[in-house]
Amino acid sequence: MSFSVVFAIALLATGCKSSGPAVVADAIYSGGPIVTVNDAQPTAEALAVKDRKILAVGTKSDIDQAYKGTATKTINLGGKILAPGFVDGHTHFLGLGAQAVGANLLAQPDGTVNTIDDLVAKLREFAKSPDVDRTGWIFGMGYDDALLGRHPTRDDLDKVSKDKPVIAVHISGHFSAMNSAGLRKIGYTAATKNPEGGVIRRRPGSMEPNGVLEELASIPVMIAAISPATQADKDYYAQRALDMAKSFGYTTLSEGRAFAPNHQDLVGFATRGLLDIDVTSYIDHVDRRIITTEWFGHSYKNHYRIAGIKITLDGSPQGRTAWRTIPYRIPPDGQKKGYKGYPAIPDTKVVAAVFEESYQKGWPVHVHANGDAAIDQMIKAIRPAHQTHGPGDRRHTLIHGQFLRKDQIPALKELQIFPSLFPMHTFYWGDWYNQIIGPELAQQISPMRSVLNAGMIATSHTDAPVALPNLMQVMWATVNRTSRSGKVMGPDERLTPIEALKAITLWGAYEHFEEKTKGSLEPGKLADMVILSDNPLTIDPKKINTIVVQETIKEGNTVYKREQ
Template sequence: MLTNRLTLALCFLLGTPLLASCQRSEPERAPPSPVVGASAVEVADTIYFGGPIITVDEAAPAAEAVAVRAGRIQAVGTMAELEPLTSPDTQRIDLKGRTLAPGFVDGHMHINGLGLQAIGANLLAPPDGEVRSIDDLVESLQQWAGESNDDERIGWIFGMGFDDAILEERRFPTRDDLDRVSTDKPVMAIHISGHFASVNSKGLEVIGYTADTPDPEGGIIQRRPGSMEPNGVLEELAAIPVYMREISPRTPEDARYVMEQGLELAMSFGYTTAQEGRAFVNIHNNLAAYADAVGFPIDVVSYIDYADLSPLSSDWYGKGYQNGYRVGGVKVTLDGSPQGRTAWRTEPYLLPPEGQGPDYAGYPAIPDDQVVIDIVDQAYRNGWQVLMHVNGDAAVDQMIRAIRPAQKKYGPGDRRHVLVHGQYTRLDQLPEMAELQIVGSFFPMHTFYWGDWHVELIGPDKARHISPVRSALDHGIPITSHTDAPVVLPNLMQVMWATVNRVTRSGKILGPEERLTPEEAFKAVTLWGAWQHFEEDEKGSLTRGKRADLVILSDNPLTIEPMRINDIVVLETIKDGQTVWRREAP
């Protein structure tokens, strides 16, 4: 049975009488009167009007205008209702047909890596880049090295986003390929999943990987055929800690520059709350230093990698932001990338990677269940929220095995532990997720970027249920959507487009039964994202008293033709009532 607390959460999230108790459990709302007292009226700083307004508030779904005062939403209603709040000093913003909506909250991303995406070579495939082959990749890295001086800030020639599923060669670039870029400087190409990296011979020398280097637990150093000599391709924990260490700014000034480039990119896509979804201690220190020295223009919440949880004992941990930054909980990674075929499955891949046999089913990041059980027990004991990266169904099973004993021992509570990604979640696992009150933060953009590839990897029947958002909602599981940026660009309109349409690169519809409505897809990147972060009382809807985190869009994603949702662009991003980013006029 669902607990009363979860019942209330679902009523709040879904805004419909999904459960019988919703209508009688929903708290009464104060009337949206803008008048304070009988004689005094506090004048609005700004009033927005003249275009569609998406409130994401079931109590007031339609509005003509929104008033903002002192960084908060003062009132939502008709122009006549808000007129008493105006004075000659009130700024009147005519939307001129453009759409006003709540600022975006990504369910999972990596803000610390976004600056590297912003300054590095773009190795993405179309429509986000131009890399279709290994020759294209080499050329992009060569061009970047010739035109940019950012390699001096980082110490490497590097780029992000290559996709072996799209490359003509259908393989990873090797050290020999990247030696064509340079033999004197280290070169690194990071896979679009973020779970692999390829380096040149100089890069292997800098890292210290040789024929004598053993594979780390949870990772693989690929070798040349018939040899133990590394071929330059690094998987999982052989790659991730390495590139996080190596592809980093060398000075505090450079770190600030890279961070600002990432924040600019995030704000250009309408983010008012961003996440660092796997903060190793050095990443937390980088974020905390920026908050102390400069202060974030938007809110940033980070989740600390389980390997060192010391930041959870610092003043940065808690529900309140300090200069735009806080630590929200713990991150645990249980497996790898489905498109990279390192996600841990209960059945073999139909198309195993080169060098693997027909029984290959990926592998766990933490083979010992007891390690995961102990981490979750510690989180329950301390009241920490846990985010778990799981993609394969075997990893989902491991997550369930870890949460079940802790839930039995400590009780359910309002913990909002999150399954992140869950591409290969089985439908029979959803009732257990609902029972354990696990939130599903899914990545529906997989349907476009890798939908056709998933069909080859696991077959059409299973592939139609990747990112099973509709099935999760139908089982009473709260959901959010995310970009996993810098895996892809932090474009939440592209996420919404994929969630509503589920169209692959080849134009096929992958799992139409898993589609969401535009209204649901929009909630998944606004109100439901705020709820996942325990911030639904402050963000996610245009409701009186909430923070004035707003975005102005070129069109209305709820009424535009669904296949055109990803044509919508962000025109302005507003945090706490202040514009932090505005698109320049063409």
């Protein structure tokens, strides 16, 4: 029993009964298990909310006696589960809008595109939608070459349209494929050289682009193609993104790589009152000058804040652009034997300068690094700044760390780098990793248990719009690590359900410097909550991914309710 409960009961007992409780709750939730993610009080019967915050957590009789007044709304959970709202370690709010609006090119279980023909059909369907006019592009998100057998080419996409530009975005976000009209529109021809950090794939025996674009040959043109231009269309995307996130239980969402214009859009959404859940952004290092604005800091304004900066050191592991120290077993099209992926920023001095400035100015840095060579580069780049400035509470974060080697983990600990890993890949690409990096290393991807064993905490993220922002699927993958074909990928790296739940709530809050206000159901924290169809801690762990979010509550207000 908390002090405040004791105090309130004492008041009742000493004759204040006629005036009701000293503090009256706005709402009291009870009637279903309450999973608090607070080790000091893991479960409870009732939870009281007042002024957007959690007032008390305890037994139903204590809470009712102490805080239930005539104005208190009582909410019966009806056997459903109350849990903390989800705080994802790494997502892309603005990409989520494109995912919600564009054609869904994901394979099962998130979509239905399992062949190139399916992909063409889906894009043709989207071509009829009025949403095409919002960007001028026929676009779709999330195709997976590992399942399709190859990337779609311009010839495939010319079947969607000969005159309108078409772009299909790879599930990693690091590749795209365009039709001939699309290539014409962006001006890629046989004469166009590969940009640094990117590849324009060519037709066999010629310099003519085949439509497939990698990394920095893709990312800027892809973002331009799928992003809305007018204010009304931007708002529409944002609304669709928020609706999708809330339907999956997000109460804090992140834009994991924002450029200056993206930040301006986010400021616009915030100031016009569009945001009803919290959104953090990490500003790409090339635009880090804008971090000096009033929007940077730990407190939100109208649900938005800049939380730090982002630097990207390599590509995607399933796309084989993650930068490794040893070769891929199967090089991608157009690459020779011995290919190890490649860095996004070949000069480590450039990366080190970003860290030095971040240490000086107190910016948390989110570092995208998948391959072990990219992680080596991160360690090498951060160490001089760490030695100069000494330890501190900075929460620089390794984003993804898919091919993190066990011998690199002590350096993460020493340099105080928070791991935000991506075990969701064990399901989506576990079987593919068996082929491209070999079964032994495939077992070790996103080694969550090893990181916890080293005395660190970590998050398990969706990186949505890579797949859907379905954190129950992520939690399921973190606990089970089962591939599409049913193989367990690295049984020793599996987490328990409570650890995996922390990795999408309390530890997510920690990563973003918000563990004092979010991530668990404790008095004084924000009333950011979800109501779930089943208890993720007691359901058969193999069924965690069948759990659906019934309701999402942000600071005491219901912002999403599933239609029955």
